[in-house]
Amino acid sequence: MAVEQRTAIVLENITGIRSLYRRGNGQGRKYRGRMNSWNFGEVQRQIEYKARWSGLPIIRLSKRDTRGSSVACPRCGERLQTDKWLRRKLWCSNCRIVMDRDVAAAVNLSRRGRLRFDRSQPKSWAQGPPGEAMVEESEPVRETVILKVEGAR
Template sequence: MTVEKEVEERNPKSVLAVDLGIRWIATTVNSNNPKPKFYDKELRRVKGHYFYLRRSLALKKAYKTIKKIGNKERRVVNDILHKISRAIVNEALENDSMIVLGKLRGIRKNGKGRKFKRKLNNGFPYHRLSQFIEYKARWVGIKVIKISERNTSKTCHRCGHRGLRVGSLFKCPHCGYVCNADYNGAMNMLKRATGYMPIAGAGRALCPGLDTALNPVG
């Protein structure tokens, strides 16, 4: 059954940037508050569990069982994704934010390492999560835009120079800044997205707290 309703789009007063990744399926940063939120370790555990279970069953040639657990995995994963997307939309509602998502093209090309590629090929559900966030947001009148993620994981959000990702950390050899790599990506998404905000006065974006968000202390 399809349900439709007319929704008046809200006037955003801030930006909520959402960075999608492997270590954390989603990391958010709001222009009202530079402190990041991380979602959700449980999804990595579930995907890893079913990956090794399928591989074990394949060795036993238990193909009917593999199909059954595939259906169960999808239900479990969808439940987690609905909870994550609902939490992100609620965060946007609480802060009168528009939501910024990355265009997911090229994510396979950018990933390096066997573990990274195995998780992608195992169906890490970026597109599903993005779709869940988008339709939940639009249902309550929250504006959603999509922007390019190109180089957001490689650029230092503090100085703008190219840096290095080492495990879960981002390190900038130019300014010496070190932070969580997913946080760095989310901050770059936020900086890139602010150009989409409505303009007021002398060309300033309507982003309360943005100067603090883009230049956090410490």
């Protein structure tokens, strides 16, 4: 999809994700074993490799950039409210919408990645037409060239 639309791929920094699956977090031993045996870095490495192969830019967001992405409303930016019966669903009291927290995070991360990508690009008015900076003079300027300067004697 990103190749057909020629868009950038936004990746979140997932270092420290294994700390989510430790003893005492209320998860079973088998579940923790399965989650910790999954190679998180390999998935990102493969995505980066395929994106470079296709010529797509990759935007990496830091932990600071991704903070609060799953609890902010993608429409208005307000903090989404949790419901004790709908564990993965969040609702916005301002917009009156119900949204899965993973979908909200994906939309918010996409928007933040797009903003970072736009800031990294040169402004269109600053670019100018190609070759504008290297304009050759139409007639050569004839000036007297001073070859040697003599100091006071």
